[in-house]
Amino acid sequence: MPFMNYPACVLMLAAALAVFPAAAEKGDRDKPMNAEADALRYDDLKQTSVFTGNVVITKGTIIIRGARVDVMxxxxxxxxxxxxxxPDKLAFYRKKRDAVDEYIEGEGEKIEYDSRADTVKFIKQAVLRRYVGATLADETTGNLIVYDNPTDVFTVDSSGLNRTANNPSGRIRALLAPRNKTGAAVTPPPSGPTPTLRPSTALGDDKK
Structure with missing residues (x-):
């Protein structure tokens, strides 16, 4: 696929015992896919379905929303x-993680979900978040985010990321909550503003 040919400037941000220590919900990939939409075009010979108009897909704990969803x-x-x-909106993906009260949520102009590989790609204006209950714990933005459900590892690429008023550098931005010794996220106190990230303008100060 065309989005696989990205340069080597890919940042590995999380591993199974680092940011996301628990496995994603294992049974989702084997659950049936249910869909709601304004219209459907189905090709039985090619085993393809094209849903259009306020599409909502559910598959176990997975929820997918978009204006159009092509399923093969x-x-x-x-x-x-x-x-x-x-136009001017983002497609949406949400999934519960196994054995913990945590959810993975992501957005992008385009989302690709592969049930065989059990991976999700968020493409252009990509955002990936982890919630502990209803509290935001981690948030990462980039141009392309690839999330592997079985290993809870994700990679982020900033190539071609549009510079905006909120992110003038166009670089990857990440908010990662601290974890305690058991690997559980340290939930921030309920009072006070949510911490925000400031974009960096340089990769270090070239200190000797």
């Missing part, structure tokens, strides 16, 4: 979904 199913029953956002 292979001979073994695995599904690949391409989710497209409406």
């Amino acid at each position: 199913q292979d001979a073994e029953g695995y599904q690949t979904a391409y989710v497209y956002a409406a």
Whole structure:
């Protein structure tokens, strides 16, 4: 796919025992995919479905929303979904993590979900968040974010990231909550503003 040919400036931000120590919900990939939309075009010969208009896809704990979703199913029953956002909006993905009260939530102009590999790609204006209950714990932005559900590892690429007033540098931005010795996230106190990140303008100060 065209979005796989990114340069080597990819930042590995999380591993199974670092940022996301618990596994994602294991049964989701084997659950049936349910869809609601304003319209559907289904091709039985090619095993493809095109949903359009306020599309909502559910698959176990997974929730996907977009203006259009193209779904392809292979001979073994695995599904690949391409989710497209409406103009000036972002497509949405949410999933519960296994054995903990945590949720992974992401957005992008386009989302690709592969049930065989159990991976999710958030493409352009990509955002990936982790919630502990209803509290935001981690948040990462980039141009391309690839999240691997079985290992809870994700990579972020800033290539082509648009510079905005909130992020004039166009670089990857990450908010990662501290964790205690058991690996659980340290929930911030309920009072006070949520911490925000400031973009860096240089990669270090070249100190000797």
